[in-house]
Amino acid sequence: MPRRSRWVRAACAALGGVIAGFCALAVAELVAALVRPEAGPVTAVGGAVIDRTPPALKDFAVRNFGTNDKLVLELGILVILALFAVAVGLLTLRHRIAGSAAVLVFGAVGAVAAIGRPEGQVSDALPSVVGAVLAAGVLYLLAGRLSPVAAPSSGEGAATGFDRRGFVLAASAAAVVSAGAGLLGRRLTSAVQAGAEASRRDLKLPVPASPAPAVPAGADLGVRGLGPFVTPNKDFYRVDTALVVPRVDAEPWRLRIHGKGVSRPVTLDLRDLMHRKAVERDITLTCVSNEVGGPYVGNARWLGVRLADLLREAGVRPPSEGGPADQLVARSVDGMTIGTPVEDVMDGREALLAFGMNGEPLPFAHGFPVRMVVPGLYGYVSACKWIKDIELTTFDAYDAYWVKRTWSRRAPIKTQARIDTPRPFASPKAGTVPVAGVAWAQHRGITRVEVRVDEGPWHPARLAAQDGRDTWRQWVWEWPATPGSHTLEVRATDSTGTVQTGNRVGTVPDGATGWHSVVVDVS
Numbered sequence: 001m002p003r004r005s006r007w008v009r010a011a012c013a014a015l016g017g018v019i020a021g022f023c024a025l026a027v028a029e030l031v032a033a034l035v036r037p038e039a040g041p042v043t044a045v046g047g048a049v050i051d052r053t054p055p056a057l058k059d060f061a062v063r064n065f066g067t068n069d070k071l072v073l074e075l076g077i078l079v080i081l082a083l084f085a086v087a088v089g090l091l092t093l094r095h096r097i098a099g100s101a102a103v104l105v106f107g108a109v110g111a112v113a114a115i116g117r118p119e120g121q122v123s124d125a126l127p128s129v130v131g132a133v134l135a136a137g138v139l140y141l142l143a144g145r146l147s148p149v150a151a152p153s154s155g156e157g158a159a160t161g162f163d164r165r166g167f168v169l170a171a172s173a174a175a176v177v178s179a180g181a182g183l184l185g186r187r188l189t190s191a192v193q194a195g196a197e198a199s200r201r202d203l204k205l206p207v208p209a210s211p212a213p214a215v216p217a218g219a220d221l222g223v224r225g226l227g228p229f230v231t232p233n234k235d236f237y238r239v240d241t242a243l244v245v246p247r248v249d250a251e252p253w254r255l256r257i258h259g260k261g262v263s264r265p266v267t268l269d270l271r272d273l274m275h276r277k278a279v280e281r282d283i284t285l286t287c288v289s290n291e292v293g294g295p296y297v298g299n300a301r302w303l304g305v306r307l308a309d310l311l312r313e314a315g316v317r318p319p320s321e322g323g324p325a326d327q328l329v330a331r332s333v334d335g336m337t338i339g340t341p342v343e344d345v346m347d348g349r350e351a352l353l354a355f356g357m358n359g360e361p362l363p364f365a366h367g368f369p370v371r372m373v374v375p376g377l378y379g380y381v382s383a384c385k386w387i388k389d390i391e392l393t394t395f396d397a398y399d400a401y402w403v404k405r406t407w408s409r410r411a412p413i414k415t416q417a418r419i420d421t422p423r424p425f426a427s428p429k430a431g432t433v434p435v436a437g438v439a440w441a442q443h444r445g446i447t448r449v450e451v452r453v454d455e456g457p458w459h460p461a462r463l464a465a466q467d468g469r470d471t472w473r474q475w476v477w478e479w480p481a482t483p484g485s486h487t488l489e490v491r492a493t494d495s496t497g498t499v500q501t502g503n504r505v506g507t508v509p510d511g512a513t514g515w516h517s518v519v520v521d522v523s
C-alpha cells in the first residue's frame with residue numbers, strides 16, 4: 001500500500017476509535033438517563049476516583065481548583081479516554097477483534113466503578129455495559145472498512161488502499177446516530193430533573209414559629225474588602241463529593257429515623273417536617289478542609305426543625321441520660337455518610353434539619369430538600385446534604401465516609417480568625433489602614449481578636465456586634481502603617497477564654513490551626 005494511503009488509513013483508524021468512544025459515552029448517557037444520571041461512566045469513574053483520593057490530594061484539589069475541582073477531574077477523565085480511544089483505534093489495524101475487546105474492558109471498568117459507589121446498585125452497570133457493547137460493534141464494523149483492497153483503477157492485484165467511501169459513510173452514520181442518542185439522553189435527564197425543579201419552585205416555606213433574632217445593627221462593619229455578614233446563597237462555599245448535584249424531587253422524598261434506642265422509628269415527608277414548629281437561626285458553617293485563612297466558611301440564616309425534638313419523640317435519649325447510641329449516622333441520597341455525636345445534637349444547641357437558606361428553599365447544591373446543620377461541628381461530621389436516613393448507632397460500630405479516609409471521628413470547629421483586608425501583597429499608602437476580617441468559634445462565640453505587626457505587641461481589634469455564639473464575628477483594627485514590607489498576624493479568643501493557638505497544623509485529621517498572616521508592602 002502506498003505510504004500516503006497508509007497514513008490516511010492510520011488516521012481513519014484513530015478516528016474510528018474516537019467515534020467508538022463517543023458512541024460508548026453517548027449511548028451510556030441515554031441509558032443512564034433511564035437508570036439514573038449518576039450511573040453514567042464518566043460520573044461513576046470520577047466518583048470512584050473521589051472515593052479513593054487520599055485526603056492530602058483531595059485537599060490539594062479543593063485548594064487549587066476550588067469548586068472547579070470536579071470539572072478538572074471530569075475533563076481529565078475525558079482527555080485520558082480520548083487518548084485511549086486513539087490507541088484502541090490504531091490497535092484495530094493489527095487486530096480487529098482486540099480493538100473491540102479493549103472497548104469491552106473499558107466498559108467493565110465503568111461498570112465496576114458504578115456498582116462500587118457508596119449507593120451503587122447492580123443496575124448502575126447498565127450504562128457502561130450497553131454503551132461498551134454497542135461501541136465494540138461500531139468499532140468492529142469501522143475497522144472492517146479499513147481492510148486493504150485493490151483500488152479499482154490500479155488494475156493489479158496488490159492492495160493499494162482501502163474503501164474510503166465506505167469508511168466515511170459508516171463513520172458518519174455512527175457519529176450521527178451516537179449524537180442523537182446522547183442528545184436524547186440529555187433531554188430525558190432534564191425532563192426527570194424538571195420534576196425536582198418544579199417541586200423546589202412550588203415549595204412554600206413555613207413562617208418561623210421561632211424567628212431568628214434580628215441581626216444587630218453593628219454586626220456588619222461595612223469595611224471595604226470585608227464580605228457581608230450573611231453570605232448570599234450564590235456565594236456560599238460548596239464542598240461535597242457529588243460530580244452531579246443530586247436534584248431530589250421533594251414529593252416522593254422521605255426521611256427515616258431508626259436504629260439503636262429508637263423505640264418509635266418514623267418516616268417523615270417534607271410536609272410532616274414543615275408542619276412542625278419551624279425554627280430560624282443564623283449559623284456559620286465551616287469545612288474541615290479550610291486552610292488557615294481559607295474561603296470554606298460561610299454564614300447563613302437557616303430555617304428548619306429541631307433535630308433533638310424529633311429524636312426525643314422517636315424515643316432517643318442522649319448518652320448522658322443512659323441512651324445506648326452515641327453516634328447519629330446521616331445518609332444522603334448520593335451515599336454520603338456523616339457521623340455526628342448524639343450528645344452534641346441533643347445538648348440544647350440549635351441542631352437543625354433545615355429546608356430553608358436565607359429566605360428560600362435550600363438550593364440544590366446545598367442539599368434540597370433537607371440537610372442537617374449543627375452549630376460548632378465541621379461540615380463532614382454534621383452537615384449532611386440531601387439527607388434521607390438517620391440511623392442511631394455507636395462510634396464503635398460504624399465509621400462514616402471521611403472517617404474511613406483517615407479523618408477524625410469527632411471534629412468540633414477550631415477557633416479561627418482570618419484577615420480579609422488588606423489582601424496579601426497589597427500596597428496600601430502609609431497612614432491609617434483598616435485591617436479587618438472575620439473570626440469564628442461556633443457555639444462558643446468570639447470574645448477577643450488581636451492583631452500584631454512584624455511580631456510586635458498584640459493590639460486588640462474592635463469587634464462587630466455579636467449576632468450569636470453560633471455565627472462568625474467581624475473585626476477591624478486601625479493600623480498606623482509605616483512604609484516598608486510588613487507582616488500582619490491575627491488571633492482570636494473564644495468565650496471559654498482559650499486563645500487561638502499559633503501552632504501550625506494542616507487540615508488532616510481534624511482541622512487546621514495557626515495564625516493567619518498577610519504580608520503587605522506599604523508605600
Ligand SMILES: Nc1nc2c(c(=O)[nH]1)N[C@H]1C(S)=C(S)[C@@H](COP(=O)(O)O)O[C@H]1N2
Binds near residue numbers: 285
Ligand atoms: N451529601 C453530602 N453532604 C455533605 C457533603 C457531601 O459530600 N455530601 N459534604 C459535607 C462537607 S465536607 C461540608 S464542609 C458541608 C458543606 O456544605 P455546603 O456545600 O452547603 O457549604 O457539607 C457536608 N455535607
Ligand SMILES: [Mo]
Binds near residue numbers: 239379
Ligand atoms: Mo467539609
